[in-house]
Amino acid sequence: MSTVQPLRIALADDQALVRAGLRALLEQQGITIAFEADDGAQLLDRLATTPVDVILSDIRMPGVDGIEALRQLRERGDATPVLLLTTFDEPELPLQAAAAGAQGFLLKDAAPGDLREAIEQVAAGQVLLQPVSTDPIRSRYRYHADDAPRERFTAREVAILRLLAGGYSNREIARAMFLAEGTVKNYVSAILDKLDTRDRTRAVLKAITLRVI
Structure with a gap:
């Protein structure tokens, strides 16, 4: 009888406390954190040697931000699904990220169940196009x-x-x-x-x- 392997996630955020909270939350739900990165450059370096099922990344990070990391990832032919964390006061960034090749967006204050569901959806090849209000x-x-x-x-x-x-x-x-x-x-x-x-x-x-x- 085969067992389902847990999803392996790369977690990128420049705030250590945010990463720690997300790690604890995801691990409680049976998701494995393959590695953490505190900016886009470190994320790209680690992905070169450590493949994952989904990348969960903040958009706003110093240096190489989430969108630029996404662009570079796609330019080198890496199609790993990317789920970006955003807030309601960033109405334009999701459009830029979608154009760069993101599979979806998630609000930073999303419920734990929504976070897990979003990760599973993009891992399965689905696209989450409008997780933030388009009214702004x-x-x-x-x-x-x-x-x-x-x-x-x-x-x-x-x-x-x-x-x-x-x-x-x-x-x-x-x-x-x-x-x-x-x-x-x-x-x-x-x-x-x-x-x-x-x-x-x-x-x-x-x-x-x-x-x-």
Whole structure:
């Protein structure tokens, strides 16, 4: 009879007390902390030799922060799921992190059960796109009526927009949705055209503002 191996987590936060609290909380729930890091640079160094199932990282850290560490991780071809810790007063950071390739976000005051569930979800390949309120984003980036999409979005286009918000590449979207990469490229082009933007990150921002996703 085989036994299920506990999830192995890399924990990055510049505050030792926060790391200690998270470690105790996760270990009580049967999750193994493979290692801790106090900044993004140390996180990247340790990941080079110690693979994990999920990376749980604060966004704001001195030196190499969580988003920059995520960018460098993806640039070197490491697809380890990343779950970033954030707060309600950081409405723009989740968009930047999604564009960099994060699988999800979690509020720092999340309940223990929510923390475990989020880790298990991203470990299983799911994407948590909106763990923080998008209302601050919408209030800051208001689009006028003439900025509304030129046409209504199909269900498939909305699904692709959500994956774009998660930082997925065309190839990854194609694999996830069982489509040809060229077909995904055509969908993305149509989405950008409807939102009147050439930039994927701005398209995601505008789609959130307009309540498309």
